[in-house]
Amino acid sequence: MSPHRENKVVAIAAGGTGGHLFPGIALAQALKRRGVDSHFILGTPRGEDRWLDEYGFEYTRISSTPLFRNLSIRTVNSSVKNIIAVKESLAVIHKLKPDIAVGMGAYTSGPFLISCYLSSVPFVLFEQNLIPGLTNKMLAPLSLHTFVTFEGTKLRANSIHVVGNLIRDDVKPKAKSKALKKLGLKGGRPVLVVIGGSQGAATINRTLIDAFNTGWGKDYSFVIQTGIKDYEYVSSIFREKGIEGICRDFFDDMGAVYGAGDLYIGRSGGGIFEAL
Structure with a gap:
């Protein structure tokens, strides 16, 4: 730890989707209660900054992009950007001087944690899925510890710990x-909560619209999270059909959303099950 700062600093490489970012925020909240500062490392912009700004956590972006396995121009471009991201990460590490780094499994983790390894900064991994992603598969042998949600998760790692899901403080119903x-x-009507994840789910949105077009839904109150892409269309049908409830692209207060619902309809992420 730097002699000129009071608290230890943990660099959290997350972003990409809510499934990677929100567990990172939950970890940062827990660390904050213990007097530890967190600094997030994000990749190319995908709207994550709105959540980190709301929770009050600092972040830095690097040029990392998703990895592709097939040989194509896209793969070459991705490789070049990730090489640049390693160089950027080395500069971030030199400036931030983290005591330890945490990879949440997002593609952002790759270049940054490789840079940590080259800089002798220890790092640990979190894997929220039963089947690990490519980034964590590659980095697990180099990590100090690897934390997983499910006992059945298979990774070649130095030390594996089953810890369950990391849930943000404000998600509890x-x-x-x-x-x-x-x-x-x-109130007075059954409340149906319809959520397709942090970025929405087109199939769920289309199915819901098809149901509204048949006249279904008049006996219920709805809380619908559409994601950004489908919001305008779904919300217009929502208003046109006179459906009772609330429709947004994203809800910041998921504790209120889960607490209001009588029935949840949506994607079956492990974090959602644990929160409910």
Whole structure:
């Protein structure tokens, strides 16, 4: 630790999707309670900054992009950008001087953690999925520890620990009455929560619209998270059909969303199951 700063600093390489970023935020919240500072490392912009700004965590972007296995121009371009990202990461490490780094499995983790290895900065990995992603498969043999959600996760790593999902403080379901008030819902009808993940799910959105077009939904109140891409279309049908409830591209207060619902319809992410 640098002699000129009071708290230890953990660099968290996350981003890409909410499935990688939100567990990182949960970790940062837990570290903050213990007097440890967190600094996030993100890749190319995908809207993550809005969440980190809201939670009050600092971040730095590098030029990392997803890895592709096939031989193509896209693969070459991705490789070049990730080489640049390694150079950028070395500069970030020199400036930030983290005591340890954490990779959440996102593609951003690759260049940054390779740079940590080259700079003798220890790092650990978190794997939220049963089947590990390419980045964690590559980095697990080099990590100090690897933390997994499921006992059945197979990784060649030095030390594996089963810890379950990392859940943000504000995701825990609120009491029903408080949740309804927070979302501005009247109550009196069963509440259906429809969520396709942090970026939305086109199939879920289309299925919901098809159902609304048949006249279904009048007996329920809805809380719908569409994602950015489908928001305008879904919300317009939502208003046109006179559906009761609330429709947004993204909800910041998931504790209110989960607390208000009587039935959840959506993708079956492990984090969602644990939160519910």
